[in-house]
Amino acid sequence: MLLIPCPYCGPRPELEFRNAGHAHIARATAADDQGWAETLFYRDNPKGVIAERWRHFSGCGRFFNALRDTVSDGFLASYRVGEPRPAAPPPIPEGEAPRIGAGEEPRP
Amino acid sequence: MRFSFANLVRQSFSGHQGWPEQWRDPEPKAAYDAVIIGAGGHGLATAYYMAAEHGLRNIAVVDKGWLGGGNTGRNTTIIRSNYLWEESEALYDHALDLWQDLSQVLNYNVMYSPRGCMMLAHNIHDVQVFKRHVHANRLAGIDNEWLTPEEAKEFCPILNTSERVRYPILGATLQRRGGVARHDAVAWGYARAASALGVDILQRCEVKGITRDASGAVSGLDTTRGPIATRRVGVVAAGNTSVVMGMAGVRLPLESYPLQALVSEPVKPMMPCVVMSNTIHAYMSQSDKGELVIGAGTDSYISYSQTGGLHIATHTLDAICELFPAVRRLRMLRSWGGIVDVTPDRSPIIGKTPVPGLFVNCGWGTGGFKATPGSGHVFAHQVATGEPHPINAPFTLDRFRTGRLIDEAAAAAVAH
Amino acid sequence: MADPSIARTAPRADPPGAGALVSLGLVPPATRFSFRGDAAAADGCGRALGLALPRVACRSAEAGDRAVLWLGPDEWLVLAPEAETVPLFAAVEAALAGVPHALVDVSHRQVGFAVLGRLAPALLNAGCPLDLDLSAFPIGACTRTVLAKCDVVLWRRGPDAFRLEVNRSFADYLAGTLRVAERGLG
Amino acid sequence: MSGQHRTPRGGRIDRARPIRFTFDGHVYEGCHGDTLASALLAHGVHLVGRSFKYHRPRGFLAAGAEEPNALCTVTRDRARTEPNLRMTQVELYDGLDAASQNSWPARGFDVGAINDLLSPLFAAGFYYKTFMGPRAVGGTTMWAKLFEPVIRRAAGLGRPPTEADPDHYANRFAHCDVLVVGGGPAGLAAALAAARAGRRTMVCDENPEMGGALLTHPAAEVDGRPAAAWAASAVEELRRLGATVLPRTQGFGYYNHNFVALTERLTDHLAHPAAGAPRERLWQVRARHVVLATGATERPLVFPDNDRPGVMLADAARAFLHRWGVKPGTEAVVVTAHDAAYRTALDLHRAGVRIARIVDPRPRPAGPALDAARAAGLPVTAGGTVIGVKGSLRVSAALVARSAGAGATDHEAVPCDLVLMSGGFTPAVHLFSQSRGKLRFDAATQRYLPGDAAQAQSSAGACAGAWGLAAALDGGSAAGAAASGGEALRHAVSGDHPEDGGGTLGTLPHGRDPSRVKAFVDFQNDVTAKDIKLAVREGFKSIEHVKRYTTTGMATDQGKTSNMNALAIAAGALGRTLPEVGLTTFRQPYTPVTFGTLAGAARDELFDPVRRTPIHGWAEARGARFEDVGQWKRAWYFPVAGEDLHAAVAREVRATREVAGIFDASTLGKIEVVGPDAAEFLNRLYVNSWSKLGVGRCRYGLMLNEPGFVMDDGVVGRLALDRFHVTTTTGGAPRVLHHMEDYLQTEFPELRVWLTSVTEQWAVIAVQGPRARAILEPLVEGIDLSSGAFPHMAIREGAICGVPTRLFRVSFTGELGFEVNVPSDHAAAVWDAVWARTEALGGVAYGTESMHVMRAEKGYVIVGQETDGTVTPDDLGLGGMVGRAKPDFVGRRSLSRPDLVAPGRKQLVGLRTEGTAVLEEGAQITPVPDPKRGAHAIGHVTSAYASPTLGVPIALALVENGRALTGQTVYVPMPGGAIPARVVSPVFYDAEGERLHG
């Protein structure tokens, strides 16, 4: 069971989350049929670092994005919706036991 | 040497010294007429039928690891063809037809065991969906019958059909020709038969690049065992399809997830058939060796790690214990995962790609083992002739553009 | 507004009762609001309630018999005595006229349990995957989380005292789960 | 007497507490602290079972978790029986009833042993080569009907339980700073270091007593105390410091992000477990740091007939002697390539076991252990080998050859009743490997050792390659200190033998015809050295192939004692080095884990939450039948006086249409959508337009997924400019809210609107029928119910029975109808009041089935029944609802995809048939009455009922171009022949909708 870094609540057990697939997929409603099919269905599905969406479903309820290595399953970063994908940061160390509510303070 | 009882007896007198290699271990040639990437059941079957039915002998199957080591070697081996849509019915029933005498055709006992595959309905919606399957299948000539809870219990006596359980069983469908087969033997049987026909099976040969000529068509492969020239490539790499196709610049509607399975310690026969319950997520059969083979769920996130979370297994086992209360004291012997490539409509993609000479057979997700012979058979046609076999014609990539999905998931939410 | 002649029926949750090791009891009916909005709205809401909405994740604030629990960056659970539902709702709405926000009465949506006793954390950990050590989940900490197969709001009231808020149709399940879990304590 | 082979004193057993137990029907006596294995050995019982394939007699190989042979079934009562338990781990309790497995009629005389004679046939993978039967007999028939049943009966180990397990299982999530797995010297030292540094510490060991190797080294002292006493004091100190000390607890799985699963045995060792007490507990631990101190497992030597009862690992004999005070034999031959077995030989010698010979295949073994053995007069054959043993049910002699290279003739039979073997020690790196740590092959010692850790983890003691108690203690201390920022403590050790070493892998040279002898590698699965060589010969060159072809390492012991030998033999046959051949994957669990423990408390009522509405109790009391819809229980129908479903439904429907009916609709999903941009948000989430919906009005909304297919529907009411009350389907409620949040938070974050689930805030009482208004009028305050003031599709707030209500004027039956929303705690009382009125006026309560029938009569769709994820609004005839002028809504772009606008799509129609028979839901539709096998279906029946209102069967169907077929006949092929059906409008009743406005 993963320990997932919620940017609001801190690292929390996977049981509280829902994965929501790839992040940063522009909803290109103006595209032609093939372009729209790519929006809907085509995915990078990378073996390596993925930018993906999670929702802290049984927690703060927020969707957020995270970078994770799909080979090691280690998280590299988590960030809020709307923020740009961070450049490859160092991995978040394993075994950081959570203090509940240890996420960032809310920003204005 | 043919596999037969007589030869087995003969060999047992000489300490089995006389058995040859089941497949050759050749060095890669510089060029092949066609190369199949992925020596899983599907890739090996493809090569076998290309050689056996299309006369192509100068072909190779390459695999980054050991043949049969992908999902073919780690699946719960459920075989059935009682799918809903006509396209799927045709595909899976074609496979089921081929399973019938596959052992004889390959001269390898793949232990196809049509012991019956039962799918449980736990609520009225299930009943409606499953009966729709029964009707559709009857029209298609596919055996699939409706059982009352009592009949289900008779067919699988360890099933808990009490009305007092949380989700009582309201009935079940039964496909009697459904069952299981020995996963490894399928890969090995195809490998041996293909090798005998001249197909080179190149293991520990990872494809690292797909080269293309000026026209954009495939011209060869870069592999860890050197470059291989070829103008026709069939990609059958299951969970790794996106990675391989990425080498040719092709993006696909696929996501790869870990799917887990587990076995119990072996016990004497207690489970005569295959039982699937999609509503409470439990799939179980008993192997010939005696272990209960149990299919768990996929993890929720994309991963290439062939492991997953414990909660997936615990969730499966609570459902298994609910359905089969006698197994609660049995023990999990081993659990593992495979990486399944999942399409948006849970149906495979079999056909051409935007790159000339490059063909793909993927997206079997959690349920492609049963299709192995059929998938190989039609894909061999596709790669050998360049044109689809009528059965795989609907399974194009283009359906995601047009919206003509073959959505087994939406229609029934039944996996495996 | 409620007509006293109309009986108020709590969800079926069989009376949980006090176990030997941990006591588990339903808390009395209460006013519960879900409050949503940005910082400005939160300030206004806090003024109307007479207590500042906590801005730190997973922390609560209390004043008298009112409490506010942080549930998300723009989400708070307001708890107050049962009788305050109507006036408090009106007061908050009045204070926030023109300020975008959402105030929704969820008093009947959920029920509260008090879980008390030295082994309360262990009992909760039979189904809740959070670290309930005081260092990780101090007094006043609160969060939505899971307990076995249902979602709950967990709020620590003391070293050995917790309050659980759960959607009413899960109350039976929750009580049953905790009762069975109690056999595994000790 | 607890057995003639018991030492006079010593061991960790309590001789004052005798225990009677039964094995294969014989009653024996043992002591408190015994395992079944030690107790039987104390009585000289070595033959304890038969092997899997060849039915060879088998005895104890090991003393702990790695035991492959000695499996038994323990039975407490009919429901509490367990096969395949390792006798070496079964703790004795008074009345224990155990039986051996895989033999008939008795383990001494077993008919199945014929397999051993036939064994030349049963080489690795033989079943792939035969049993197929000729094609002429019909493909798979011979296999499936003839051979497979025989094989299945022969295979499997123990007998499975046949009854439901009555026991309970517990679960605990836990967190700690340092988790230590393994409670030997390394583990205890690590835990002490961490606990003394004030860290939250947990330590577990699979044994009932903590101490590991400290319990089998009585001559050793730690910090001035006997080793075992030091272990006990360490445990005591740990507990004092607040550490969680878990004996009988196996660490079985090391998962991602330092999540480790343990299983604790709570009652299996008790004669009379407290009723209801959980039998086992699953611990799911998230640790900041994990110290693995899991020790090492001794390897058997591979030589002909090394599986005979009486052939045992040397370290096991040491454990039996020191932990349980048992002499496993009277006269022993010790075959060893490792110095430790010399120490064992000495200890046995001192305990009165005659050491007939020590045979060491190493050409020039030397060192203190050897010196000590020689000094004690023990005969040593250096550079020798064992080429077999005599005896079948128990060894009677070892065939010792002086020279390892010599032929089979050059040997002497050394009489003995015990052969102890040691090929050296294999570090237990299972959990390390599971954690995805990379193993490193140490060529010097021919061992795999933990290399780079992949998680916050370290290994200490024998599992990290350390040898000796001092090294284990030091390594543990250092690991514990590093994990906790504490101090590495030094423990003074005496009586330790850190210089002992050695080891060998693979087959011992024996000079016999390798194709004629059986030298076992994997004991449980009967895999011999020649099987592995055969696999390699047949082209199975990967160790993964070797494993799967021979099944080596796949038994219930998962190759704990066999994998390294198998690897070495395969490597030899392939002419490759060990690391070139590689290892098979270590998987969870370390040793098998009870399903019940993994399933935990999720059973019966608690298997999944049962959600009940506030009105459930009333319905239950009225004898309602319920159906499961998701987790909800919904009243399905209310039979009276022995009615069946159809009779009840006919009555409910008629009464509702003639008078009125009330229905508990509380399970409908409800979402309060609040904020200045609420209408705009709904514009983007539904196909409909919401901007112009007036306050106090409602509208039926249709929601699509992004691919353009219908995903949910429901009525939406506008309470204020910025406040909507949205309803969803029962099953779809959580999905819809999640979907809305997704778009709100990630696609349209600029919208100022918030979503709150109020499904459970509001209970819903639907009051439908011509008398609906009459029922409600006296109960409602502050709402004018007249049609003028409160038209169809309107919503009002007010009070009912003195409590607040949101009152909808809506209808899913086609009748005049209201849906009364009241706060849930008030619902039961309001329902009672509404029911009293309804009953008085001659109305009924109806359930979901009548609801379904009435809406079908009106042609209203049910999402999930008329739709299956492939249906568009236009397919349903609801294309007119789509707000074409809206720039965007979820699914809009997809509606113009080629196939979604292509001709020939399936459309919702009604079907009418002759007679009274109701079509089957799901039945297929064809244009011809006699479709050929494989014919194309042009559609299917989605709903079908006997309509009580019309007195005829009706059906809804999706049919290609269906609307254009109106009036034509299609066919529903059934087993008894096709049923003709006329395509009609899907609205069967009151097409003008007049009744709605009554």
Ligand SMILES: Cc1cc2nc3c(=O)[nH]c(=O)nc-3n(C[C@H](O)[C@H](O)[C@H](O)COP(=O)(O)OP(=O)(O)OC[C@H]3O[C@@H](n4cnc5c(N)ncnc54)[C@H](O)[C@@H]3O)c2cc1C
């Ligand atoms: C746990 C589990 C349970 C399942 N249960 C069932 C079931 O009960 N019934 C059912 O019908 N199906 C089931 N499935 C699905 C089924 O296993 C697969 O659909 C099927 O086996 C796929 O076969 P394949 O030959 O396409 O893929 P694989 O067997 O996975 O073969 C793909 C091969 O491609 C190779 N490859 C990948 N990348 C490269 C590269 N770059 N270069 C060279 N080679 C490469 C891989 O090494 C691999 O050997 C299950 C799957 C799993 C994981």
Ligand SMILES: NC(=O)c1ccc[n+]([C@@H]2O[C@H](COP(=O)([O-])OP(=O)(O)OC[C@H]3O[C@@H](n4cnc5c(N)ncnc54)[C@H](O)[C@@H]3O)[C@@H](O)[C@H]2O)c1
């Ligand atoms: N014959 C001998 O002389 C001999 C044999 C073996 C070890 N030793 C010595 O003893 C020392 C061993 O110390 P150590 O502490 O490393 O090992 P240990 O063997 O003393 O302790 C390991 C403990 O971990 C337990 N264990 C293993 N896997 C487990 C799991 N998954 N879950 C729970 N418990 C598990 C084992 O049952 C054992 O009790 C070594 O240094 C070695 O020199 C001596």
Ligand SMILES: Cc1cc2nc3c(=O)[nH]c(=O)nc-3n(C[C@H](O)[C@H](O)[C@H](O)COP(=O)(O)O)c2cc1C
């Ligand atoms: C149908 C089936 C039955 C299996 N039975 C056993 C078994 O009896 N014993 C065992 O150790 N593994 C068994 N396995 C699991 C394999 O050992 C292995 O875990 C699986 O092939 C995945 O490979 P991996 O664990 O090496 O990644 C079985 C696998 C399958 C697919």
Ligand SMILES: [Zn+2]
């Ligand atoms: Zn959060």
